[in-house]
Amino acid sequence: MVRIGVYTTDFKFYHDVVKDLKRWRLPFVSLASLNVPDDVTVVLSSRKDDFDIPRQIKAENSMQAIRMSLSYLVAGERFYRVIIGIDPGPRPGIAVMADNILMEAFECPSIDKIRDLLSDIINGYIYENILIKIGNGDKPNRELIIKEIKGIAPIIIVNEKNTSTPHKIHDNALSAARISLIEDHYDCTRVPEKFSRKNVYEKEFITLKSVIK
Incomplete structure (x- = not known):
């Protein structure tokens, strides 16, 4: 099963996106480092984060991040x-x-x-x-x-x-x-x-x- 990764230094973004991912019942993993597992198709980060990693989406809020990630789960980039x-x-x-x-x-x-x-x-x-x-x-x-x-x-x-x-x-x-x-x-x-x-x-x-x- 493909998963969504979450990696951010923005505590509020992390709290909100984890809560919403659970509400949407989407498979995800909280990443502890910049190493992205092969089954993670997209990584959600806050726009406030100043780092870049492969397959990363930077969003203003949790719902924007989740909606932006959905095409990566089922259809490619869009x-x-x-x-x-x-x-x-x-x-x-x-x-x-x-x-x-x-x-x-x-x-x-x-x-x-x-x-x-x-x-x-x-x-x-x-x-x-x-x-x-x-x-x-x-x-x-x-x-x-x-x-x-x-x-x-x-x-x-x-x-x-x-x-x-x-x-x-x-x-x-x-x-x-x-x-x-x-x-x-x-x-x-x-x-x-x-x-x-x-x-x-x-x-x-x-x-x-x-x-x-």
Whole structure:
């Protein structure tokens, strides 16, 4: 299994990045020296660090570092295409699909916070192309979201039919993940017959967790 290395003299950065790597359940190792093991594909350091080592990423904060590292785990130095799916509503769902791998999916607490969250995503991942897909439902909130995020990346509106199936397990983040994959409308045959809220993402999508096992 490939691992992420952490080597920094910035205590706050180290504390934050280790906490977030554990939260993301990503394989990592804290390095005690500048010698990088062969199974470490990328090393995370703070922008404040004044040393350079092979396969190193220097970042402003832990989440930027983690997002910058993900392409090294699964795709080389960069993804070809990152798609951000948005399920419109007062608490928008947000999902990030990178080269058809679901990287993250979560619910934004409010529309007024969505621009900052998307900016962090856009400035974190390393990619050649990026696109935002927003579902065509909830027109009032959809228009508020588009107004809020206008100019940060190309945006298209897609037909979100079938993205809330089944209603008993529906959540905004799940719908956003489905929206990110839409070309015409979401293929509901992708939805597994048997699943739970706990395993729906693993059943329905190629996830980061499944790729780096």
